[in-house]
Amino acid sequence: MPETTAAPAGTERPPGAPGQAGAGSGRRSARLRLARLRDFALVPAIVVIAIVGQIVNPIFLQGDNVINILQTMSEISLLVLAQTLVLVAGRMDLSLESTFGLAPGVAAWVTVAAGTGHGLGLLSGAWAIPITLAVGVLAGSVNALFIVRFGLNGFIVTLGMLIVLRGLLTGISGGQTFFNLPPSMTYLGSTMWLGVPASIWICLLLFAAGVVLMGFTGFGRSLYAIGGNVDAAKAAGIRTDRVLWITLISASLLAALGGLLLAGRLASVAASQGSGAIFTVFAAAVIGGVSLNGGKGTVFGAFTGILLLYMIQNVLTLAGVPAQWIEALNGGIILTALALSRLTGGTTQE
Amino acid sequence: MGESASPPSAPADRPARTGRPVAEAERITKKYGETVALDRAHIAIEPGETHALVGRNGAGKSTLVAILTGLQAPDDGQVRFAGAPAPRLSDRDAWRRRVACVYQKSTIIPELTVAENLYLHRHDRNRLGLVSWKSVWRKAAELLEAWSVDVDVRLPAGELGVEQRQFVEIARALSFGARFIILDEPTAQLDGAAIARLFERMRAMREQGVTFLFISHHLQEIHEICDRVTVFRDARHILTAPVAELSQGDLVAAMTGEAAGLRERRVRTPVPADAPVVLDAGGLGDGDVYHDVDLRVRAGEIVGLAGLGGSGKTELAETLVGLRAPRAGTLEVAGRRPRTGSVPESLAAGVGFVPRDRHHQGLVPLMSIADNATMTVPERLGPAGFVSNRRRDGLARDMIANLAIKTPGPDLPVTGLSGGNQQKVVMARALANDPRLLVLITPTAGVDVRSKEFLLGKVEETAGNGTGVVIASDELDDLRLCDRVLVMFHGRVVAELAAGWHDHEMVAAMEGVDLDA
Numbered sequence: 001m002p003e004t005t006a007a008p009a010g011t012e013r014p015p016g017a018p019g020q021a022g023a024g025s026g027r028r029s030a031r032l033r034l035a036r037l038r039d040f041a042l043v044p045a046i047v048v049i050a051i052v053g054q055i056v057n058p059i060f061l062q063g064d065n066v067i068n069i070l071q072t073m074s075e076i077s078l079l080v081l082a083q084t085l086v087l088v089a090g091r092m093d094l095s096l097e098s099t100f101g102l103a104p105g106v107a108a109w110v111t112v113a114a115g116t117g118h119g120l121g122l123l124s125g126a127w128a129i130p131i132t133l134a135v136g137v138l139a140g141s142v143n144a145l146f147i148v149r150f151g152l153n154g155f156i157v158t159l160g161m162l163i164v165l166r167g168l169l170t171g172i173s174g175g176q177t178f179f180n181l182p183p184s185m186t187y188l189g190s191t192m193w194l195g196v197p198a199s200i201w202i203c204l205l206l207f208a209a210g211v212v213l214m215g216f217t218g219f220g221r222s223l224y225a226i227g228g229n230v231d232a233a234k235a236a237g238i239r240t241d242r243v244l245w246i247t248l249i250s251a252s253l254l255a256a257l258g259g260l261l262l263a264g265r266l267a268s269v270a271a272s273q274g275s276g277a278i279f280t281v282f283a284a285a286v287i288g289g290v291s292l293n294g295g296k297g298t299v300f301g302a303f304t305g306i307l308l309l310y311m312i313q314n315v316l317t318l319a320g321v322p323a324q325w326i327e328a329l330n331g332g333i334i335l336t337a338l339a340l341s342r343l344t345g346g347t348t349q350e
Numbered sequence: 351m352g353e354s355a356s357p358p359s360a361p362a363d364r365p366a367r368t369g370r371p372v373a374e375a376e377r378i379t380k381k382y383g384e385t386v387a388l389d390r391a392h393i394a395i396e397p398g399e400t401h402a403l404v405g406r407n408g409a410g411k412s413t414l415v416a417i418l419t420g421l422q423a424p425d426d427g428q429v430r431f432a433g434a435p436a437p438r439l440s441d442r443d444a445w446r447r448r449v450a451c452v453y454q455k456s457t458i459i460p461e462l463t464v465a466e467n468l469y470l471h472r473h474d475r476n477r478l479g480l481v482s483w484k485s486v487w488r489k490a491a492e493l494l495e496a497w498s499v500d501v502d503v504r505l506p507a508g509e510l511g512v513e514q515r516q517f518v519e520i521a522r523a524l525s526f527g528a529r530f531i532i533l534d535e536p537t538a539q540l541d542g543a544a545i546a547r548l549f550e551r552m553r554a555m556r557e558q559g560v561t562f563l564f565i566s567h568h569l570q571e572i573h574e575i576c577d578r579v580t581v582f583r584d585a586r587h588i589l590t591a592p593v594a595e596l597s598q599g600d601l602v603a604a605m606t607g608e609a610a611g612l613r614e615r616r617v618r619t620p621v622p623a624d625a626p627v628v629l630d631a632g633g634l635g636d637g638d639v640y641h642d643v644d645l646r647v648r649a650g651e652i653v654g655l656a657g658l659g660g661s662g663k664t665e666l667a668e669t670l671v672g673l674r675a676p677r678a679g680t681l682e683v684a685g686r687r688p689r690t691g692s693v694p695e696s697l698a699a700g701v702g703f704v705p706r707d708r709h710h711q712g713l714v715p716l717m718s719i720a721d722n723a724t725m726t727v728p729e730r731l732g733p734a735g736f737v738s739n740r741r742r743d744g745l746a747r748d749m750i751a752n753l754a755i756k757t758p759g760p761d762l763p764v765t766g767l768s769g770g771n772q773q774k775v776v777m778a779r780a781l782a783n784d785p786r787l788l789v790l791i792t793p794t795a796g797v798d799v800r801s802k803e804f805l806l807g808k809v810e811e812t813a814g815n816g817t818g819v820v821i822a823s824d825e826l827d828d829l830r831l832c833d834r835v836l837v838m839f840h841g842r843v844v845a846e847l848a849a850g851w852h853d854h855e856m857v858a859a860m861e862g863v864d865l866d867a
Binding site for chain 1: 442443457458459460461462466467470471473475479480481483
């Protein structure tokens with residue numbers, strides 16, 4: 001990836017820039033405004049879908065349905081948040097979808113009483129959350145070890161990890177679903193705070209934290225620097241390796257937390273939990289303006305990306321599209337959305 | 351070989367030099383495996399001077415820069431700043447307070463704003479420990495203003511031109527407290543007017559006490575801006591002397607080790623009026639970029655397209671080879687009309703070309719010389735789309751011999767070659783299909799004196815064999831061998847100069863100045 005990053009900057013530079021850029025402050029501020037608007041590029045689309053949804057079925061904008069949309073997307077949106085951090089730093093992590101399933105899976109395996117399904121019943125239910133998060137940290141550390149320490153390509157490493165972690169979950173669960181989860185595991189996914197599901201609060205809070213982290217902290221800015229030009233980041237004194245370690249581990253930790261929320265909502269951990277989610281995750285980030293080449297994109301943009309995708313899905317369901325067709329339509333819609341965001345964004349996605 | 355002049359004789363207009371050199375390297379030896387990059391080389395830069403470092407590609411300049419900026423440790427020898435030994439390599443901040451380098455390759459992050467690039471990793475924080483953008487923007491604006499750089503600090507750095515990016519990098523270097531700045535070929539990608547502005551700024555900074563080490567292939571620039579010059583050749587120090595005491599011929603001799611001097615171009619025999627027309631362009635236009643261009647080139651003729659950045663010469667040349675499509679006009683190559691904007695059709699019609707930036711469009715870095723050089727002629731590599739390695743390497747060997755490319759063999763990745771030799775590979779690719787029309791865009795950018803002469807000689811030879819040549823460049827040496835030069839200004843052809851023009855005529859025409867007025 002690094003060798004392609006320089007190319008777009010070179011081609012986009014308007015011819016004769018040196019001469020003209022010194023003049024015309026009016027044009028400059030116009031460009032500035034445009035640059036900031038890119039963050040909100042999906043807002044019009046979201047409004048349009050809201051209107052369409054309302055026409056298709058008047059319950060679309062009712063409180064219950066909005067909460068329903070937000071809750072269904074809350075778990076996977078944590079993967080989008082995680083992926084955004086990693087993508088901005090110029091890497092990618094495919095294994096997030098497997099961590100999403102394995103982390104709560106291991107917790108269930110260890111804490112669910114023996115005799116019911118594949119549970120071992122080794123530890124009390126209180127350990128479930130620490131174990132979930134620990135598995136996330138461990139998966140992230142292995143990724144970081146291969147990618148940062150050994151300098152392997154992130155795509156192939158995390159693709160390998162995707163398969164290994166999924167295989168581990170299948171192994172410990174015997175391909176079946178864990179039920180009878182301890183109450184500590186189901187709490188976050190099922191409880192309500194102030195009349196709204198806790199998972200929505202957690203999701204919104206973490207995204208808000210992500211916006212602050214990426215926009216207003218030295219750590220967040222160093223992610224942009226590393227993704228934009230790793231040599232320049234090093235020259236500026238950023239400990240690029242350490243930042244990448246932290247980023248990869250945090251990403252897996254977020255994935256584990258997302259998996260925990262879903263396990264809580266469904267009161268179970270299926271062996272296939274999170275399987276196939278990574279395409280939606282990447283698509284949401286890219287539609288939201290995050291560059292696969294690193295250095296570009298915002299957390300807010302990624303949030304609008306995943307929101308848009310889930311709103312469309314909800315509209316399809318409300319419109320009574322048969323469940324068997326939803327997947328094909330969904331994929332087609334994502335591809336269309338990508339093409340549209342390319343056309344409106346004006347620049348090539350790489 | 352040894353030192354011919356080292357004690358600095360201070361020019362009268364400069365403050366008397368007191369104390370120790372700002373930076374000094376002594377008996378530096380650096381080896382990369384078998385290759386000796388520096389062999390007991392030395393250099394001393396006095397406070398307040400602008401010191402030139404010249405040498406052909408591979409003379410050891412880049413290695414010296416890496417050692418002087420603390421990116422690499424010398425195997426042997428010592429670096430001192432103002433008399434004190436250099437800090438440890440890991441202490442980046444200490445290095446940054448002493449020396450800064452504006453590299454050829456930009457260390458600006460294009461996606462981030464100018465302000466953030468200036469204060470990367472040292473943002474101002476507010477009480478909550480969060481980045482205070484207001485304060486970052488204000489400080490950045492103040493910094494740029496202090497060094498009179500007129501750039502909006504909130505613009506993404508990727509939108510800056512090369513020139514402004516350099517100024518931003520210089521300002522960033524100064525903001526660390528360094529007053530010794532290394533400029534590594536800063537003029538390579540600038541046009542004439544921008545170079546003049548750079549020099550103006552350098553002079554102003556010199557008045558403010560900034561010392562420069564200036565690296566360039568352009569000897570007239572060194573005469574214009576530098577006080578003293580150091581020449582490296584084959585990893586060794588050759589001489590250090592005040593610029594005023596050396597003629598350009600002496601400099602070239604020191605760089606090449608032979609008394610050559612820039613060779614006088616012999617007068618070219620005029621192209622017969624009945625020679626076939628190989629390029630006939632009529633009424634070409636592309637919006638504001640260029641308009642109403644008529645251009646006819648006969649076989650054997652060399653036509654220059656001169657103009658500054660933004661004059662449209664590059665875009666016009668790219669249109670001729672199919673890299674861009676014009677919005678108006680017709681284009682005929684050797685009697686055929688390739689679909690405009692199609693490189694394959696242009697190649698088929700008999701166009702060969704050297705694109706403007708070898709790193710960007712010219713070469714595929716990880717592929718071998720043979721692959722790169724034969725990229726335009728797949729049909730000659732084997733039957734039915736198959737590639738015969740033997741045939742490919744054979745072709746490549748001919749090219750390597752023809753263009754005197756210095757390489758152990760055709761299998762070497764092009765990244766292993768020096769700049770001049772890389773450019774020769776690009777030229778080989780352009781010549782591979784025996785073009786009827788050869789279009790060259792800044793063909794000698796960033797190559798050393800020898801390779802430049804060689805490349806231009808090759809162009810003349812090609813023209814002599816009946817190929818029409820178009821050279822788009824603002825490099826006077828490139829344009830000098832043209833039979834005639836069309837000068838473009840703001841997208842329009844404003845003048846046509848026949849061979850034998852004077853430098854000031856050409857420069858005036860490119861700047862849009864009418865000397866007679």
